[in-house]
Amino acid sequence: MSIRRKISHIKHSLNLPRIISLVKTAAPRWLYISLTLIVLETLVFFASLYLMKLLIDIVAKTTLHSTEAPTEIIRFVILSGVAGVLYFVLRSFSAYSIEVLSTKVSEYINNKVHEKAVDLQLSFYESPSYYNVLKRALEAGTDKPGLLITTLIEIVKNFLSLAAVASVLLLINWLLLPIITLFVLPTLLIRLKYSRKLNILRIAQTSMERKSGYFSNLITTDTAAKEIRTYSLGGYLRQKFSDIRYTLLKEKLSLSLKRTQLEVFTTALSYIGIFFCIGFIALKAVSGETSTGDITLFLVAFPQAFTLLQHIAAGVSVVYQNSIYINSAFELLELQNHFDQHAQQECIPSDESVSIRLNNVRFTYPHSEKETLSGINLTIPSGKIIGLVGLNGAGKSTLIKLLCRLYDPTEGQILWGDTDIRAFEPQHYRKQLGIVFQDFNKYSFTAGENIFFGNINDPFNLARAKDAAAKSGAASFIESFPNAYDTTMGRTFEDGREVSIGQWQKLALARCFYSDARFLIFDEASSALDAVSEKELFSTFRERIGNRGAVIISHRRSAILHADYIYVLSQGQIIEEGTDEQLMQRNGAYANLFKESTTEAADY
Ligand SMILES: Nc1ncnc2c1ncn2[C@@H]1O[C@H](COP(=O)(O)OP(=O)(O)OP(=O)(O)O)[C@@H](O)[C@H]1O
Numbered sequence: 001m002s003i004r005r006k007i008s009h010i011k012h013s014l015n016l017p018r019i020i021s022l023v024k025t026a027a028p029r030w031l032y033i034s035l036t037l038i039v040l041e042t043l044v045f046f047a048s049l050y051l052m053k054l055l056i057d058i059v060a061k062t063t064l065h066s067t068e069a070p071t072e073i074i075r076f077v078i079l080s081g082v083a084g085v086l087y088f089v090l091r092s093f094s095a096y097s098i099e100v101l102s103t104k105v106s107e108y109i110n111n112k113v114h115e116k117a118v119d120l121q122l123s124f125y126e127s128p129s130y131y132n133v134l135k136r137a138l139e140a141g142t143d144k145p146g147l148l149i150t151t152l153i154e155i156v157k158n159f160l161s162l163a164a165v166a167s168v169l170l171l172i173n174w175l176l177l178p179i180i181t182l183f184v185l186p187t188l189l190i191r192l193k194y195s196r197k198l199n200i201l202r203i204a205q206t207s208m209e210r211k212s213g214y215f216s217n218l219i220t221t222d223t224a225a226k227e228i229r230t231y232s233l234g235g236y237l238r239q240k241f242s243d244i245r246y247t248l249l250k251e252k253l254s255l256s257l258k259r260t261q262l263e264v265f266t267t268a269l270s271y272i273g274i275f276f277c278i279g280f281i282a283l284k285a286v287s288g289e290t291s292t293g294d295i296t297l298f299l300v301a302f303p304q305a306f307t308l309l310q311h312i313a314a315g316v317s318v319v320y321q322n323s324i325y326i327n328s329a330f331e332l333l334e335l336q337n338h339f340d341q342h343a344q345q346e347c348i349p350s351d352e353s354v355s356i357r358l359n360n361v362r363f364t365y366p367h368s369e370k371e372t373l374s375g376i377n378l379t380i381p382s383g384k385i386i387g388l389v390g391l392n393g394a395g396k397s398t399l400i401k402l403l404c405r406l407y408d409p410t411e412g413q414i415l416w417g418d419t420d421i422r423a424f425e426p427q428h429y430r431k432q433l434g435i436v437f438q439d440f441n442k443y444s445f446t447a448g449e450n451i452f453f454g455n456i457n458d459p460f461n462l463a464r465a466k467d468a469a470a471k472s473g474a475a476s477f478i479e480s481f482p483n484a485y486d487t488t489m490g491r492t493f494e495d496g497r498e499v500s501i502g503q504w505q506k507l508a509l510a511r512c513f514y515s516d517a518r519f520l521i522f523d524e525a526s527s528a529l530d531a532v533s534e535k536e537l538f539s540t541f542r543e544r545i546g547n548r549g550a551v552i553i554s555h556r557r558s559a560i561l562h563a564d565y566i567y568v569l570s571q572g573q574i575i576e577e578g579t580d581e582q583l584m585q586r587n588g589a590y591a592n593l594f595k596e597s598t599t600e601a602a603d604y
Helices: 003-014 016-026 028-061 069-119 122-126 128-140 144-172 176-220 225-230 234-286 292-334 396-403 426-430 447-455 462-472 475-479 501-514 531-539 541-545 580-586 589-593
Strands: 355-364 371-381 385-390 411-416 433-436 519-523 549-553 565-570 573-578
Touching: 003 292, 016 028, 016 069, 016 144, 016 292, 028 069, 028 144, 028 292, 069 128, 069 144, 069 292, 122 128, 128 144, 128 176, 128 292, 144 176, 144 292, 176 234, 176 292, 225 234, 234 292, 355 396, 371 385, 371 396, 371 549, 371 573, 385 396, 385 541, 396 519, 396 549, 433 501, 447 462, 447 501, 462 475, 462 501, 501 519, 501 531, 531 541, 565 580, 565 589, 573 580, 573 589, 580 589
Parallel strands: 385 549, 385 565, 433 519, 519 549
Antiparallel strands: 355 371, 355 411, 565 573
C-alpha cells in the first residue's frame, strides 16, 4: 500500500470528525468544560516551566552579597509554587470532567445501539455478519469511548504541552525539536502499521470471538446447565472453548511479538536521538552559546518533549485501535430496515367485523434459496377460530411471522379488510395481534409485569391482569405466592420464584389474553400444559377470547377440534381445508395426521 493510501486509510478509519460530532451530541457541556480545563492546565504548565527558567537564571546571576536578589528569588519561588499547585488542581478537575464525559458518551452509545437493535427487523437476527457488527458495536458502549476520549484528550493535551515545551526549547535552540521528532517518527509509524494489522485481525476474529462467547455462555448459564450435567458435556465444551481461545490468542500474540521486535529498534533509535541532542547542547554550552538556565531548562524540558512525543505516538495508535468499535457502532446505526417503519401512516380501520386475508402469499427467507410458503390463500374472519395444522417444517410459524409483519411476503398480499398491511405503521398494526409464540419468553420480572407486557402502552391494570391470569390458568399459582402479582419470576434475581415450564406457558397465555388485540394467535401455546389445563383452556376457548378472531396452531386434535375452520399445510402449501368433521370425512392428509386418534387429545 502506498504511503498516501495508508494515510487516507488511517484517516478514514479514525473517523475523527464523526467521533467528535458524536461526543458533541452526547455531552456538549462536558466536552466544553473538559476542553477549557485542558487549555488552562496546559497554560499553567507552560507558565510554571517559564517561571522555573526565570528563577534559575536569577539564581545563576545572583552574587553572594546582592541585596535585591533574595526578594526576587522569594517572589519567583512563590509564583512557581502557586503555578505548581494550580496545575495539580486543574489536572484533577480535568481528569474528573473527562471521566464524566466518557461515561456520558458510553451511555449515549449504549442507548443508541440498543434503540437500533430493537428497531431492526427480525431478518437482521438471522445474519451472522449482523451479529459480528452488533458485538463490536456493543463493545463500543463499554469502556471503549472512555478510553478513546481520554486518549484523544491526552493527545490534545500532549500536543498543547508539546507546543509549550517546544517554545521553551526554541529559546535554547530551534533545531532540537525537529531532530527529536525525526527520531521518534519511526516508532509512530510502526505503531500505526501494527494497529492497522490488529484491527484487521480483530474484525476477522469477531466471529470466532462470538463462538467462544457462545461456549462460555453454555458453560456458565442455566440454559444448558441440566443437559451439560446429565450428558457430561462440561469437559467437551471447556475443551472447545480453550481451543478457540488458544487460536485467538496465538494470532494476537504472534502479531504483538512482531510489533515488539520492531519497536525495540525504533525505541533504540529514539534514544540515540536523545543523546544526539544532549551532545549537541553540551557542545553549545562548552562554547558558551547557552546559559546555565538554558542548560537546566533543557534538562527539564527536553525529556518532557521526548516523553510527550512518545505519548502522542502511543495515543494515536490507541485511538486507531479502538476506533473500530466506534465505527462498528456507526455501521450498526446506519443499518436500515427493508421497509421504512415510519413512511406508512394509514390508520387501522376500527371496523369490528374486519377479516385478515392472505392473498396468494409466497415467501422465501432472506438468507435462503428455498421458498417456504407458496401461494397461500386463507382468511381469518373476526370472531372466528382458525386452525392451522401440518407436519414439522410445513411453514405454520413462518405464516405467523408474516401475519405479525416480522417479515413481508416475497409475493402476494396480506390484507386487513381491503388494505394491504404494508400501508400501516408496523407497531400500530402489531398492536392488533396478541400472540403466544412457540418459543415464548420467560421474563425475569414480576408475574404482574409478565402479563402487563401484553399491553405495555396503557397503564397496568391489576383487575385485567387477574382476569387474564384466570383465563390462562395462571391465577391459582400466582395467587399462592405471598406477593402474588408482585412476585419476581425465575431464579435469575434475588427473591425470584421459579415455576414449571407449563406455568411459564400459562403466564405467556395470560400475556396474550391481557392484550387488547383484535386477533389472538396461539402457536403451540398449550404444548407444555397438562391434559386437564389444556382441556379447560380449549373447552371454553371462545368465551376466553371474547369476540376476537383467533388462530390456533397445534399438533393436538383436542386443540384444533375447537376451530371453526382448519387449513392443512404441507411443504409451504395449503393442501386441505374445512371443518374438523369435513376433513375427517374426507379421509385425506388431515385424517392421516390424526388417524391413530379417536376424538380427544391425540398427537401426531
Ligand atoms: N429463519 C429462517 N431462515 C431460513 N429458513 C427458515 C427459518 N425459519 C424456518 N425456516 C425454514 O422454513 C421451514 C418452515 O419452518 P416453520 O418454523 O414455519 O415450520 P413449522 O410448520 O412451524 O414447524 P414446527 O411444527 O416444527 O413448528 C422449515 O423448513 C425451516 O427450515
